[in-house]
Amino acid sequence: MILFLRALGIISALSALAGLSLGIIIWNQHGARHGFWETSVQTTREIPIIEGMPELGFQQQVVWEDKLVFGIETLISGIIIFIVFMSICIVSFLISSKLSKKIVE
Amino acid sequence: MKISILALFLLSGLAVFAGATKFDFKDPKNINNIIFQMDAPLESINGSGDEITGTVHFDPNAPSATKGTILLNSASLHVGNPVLKEHIHGPDWMNVKKHPTITFKLSKLENIRKKGLDFFADAKGKMTIRNVTIEMNIPIRLTYLKGLLEKRNRVPGDLLVIRSKFVIKRDDFGIRAGEKLEKVANEIEISLNVAGAAPTN
Secondary structure, three states: OOOHHHHHHHHHHHHHHHHHHHHHHHEEEEEEOOOOEEEEEEEEEEEEEEOOOHHHHHHEEEEEEEEEEHHHHHHHHHHHHHHHHHHHHHHHHHHHHHHHHHHHH | HHHHHHHHHHEEEEHHHOOOEEEEEOOOOOOEEEEEEEOOOEEEEEEEOOEEEEEEEEEOOOOOOHHEEEEHHHHOOOOOOOOHHHHHHOOOOOOOOOOOOOEEEEEEEEEEEOOEEEEEEEEEEEEEOOOOEEEEEEEEEEEEEEEHHHHHHHEEEEEEEEEEEEEEOOOOOOOOOOOOOOOOEEEEEEEEEEEEEEEEO
């Protein structure tokens, strides 16, 4: 039982660190935005008013491309996973130490 | 006598538009758009709207008499997050079902400066959003391209490009005034990029 609890504690600690790291890495890779996820991304292009005559000026064209971009929810999920697994880790280590003390007594 | 006075009055009204060309802003190339940006402390929202229609009467010899209306279908407002888009279109924010259009009614141009092909001016008119109408002065840049519509749309005629960058406040239009300011900024930066066509036949 003690061994099981200690193994559970170690696995939980590793899962907590993995969850947090993954959250931070994905959030950072997707631009570390403050907003929530997006399913389309805005691209602005400068189009000549008349093709082949750039001297007459340009007009901005907005194009929305379907693309999944993660936002702040990824970081929040990572933090929640970290808190949940760290709690399991702490509780399992506390129970296992109490059990081992009882056995010694 | 009365009839001749009325006829004179009508003729003088027509004379104002006699030299003006009517430009239609429904773009067959689908490039016309508005871009909006809101920078709140917690969130930045970027989006666009592309279903633009309307007409503007413009005479390069009398630019101050420029008149017209530019309309945006509010249901065409788009942002990257689908939940946010649903909220923006919903009854609490833009209420696109009840208020399907955003309108700017241009009544005249002031402080006109000509630089090359461009006219820089302040557009005086009325902006209507969610049934709230406010008089506004918007800095605009007009590019009049005589006879060049053919090179863009393969139809003979003239082209008028209107560009503008201005700021509106959602408080002014009663769009949840004073609420959620940490996530949705009160100031909305708008960039307008539209080209209007005046085919000759």
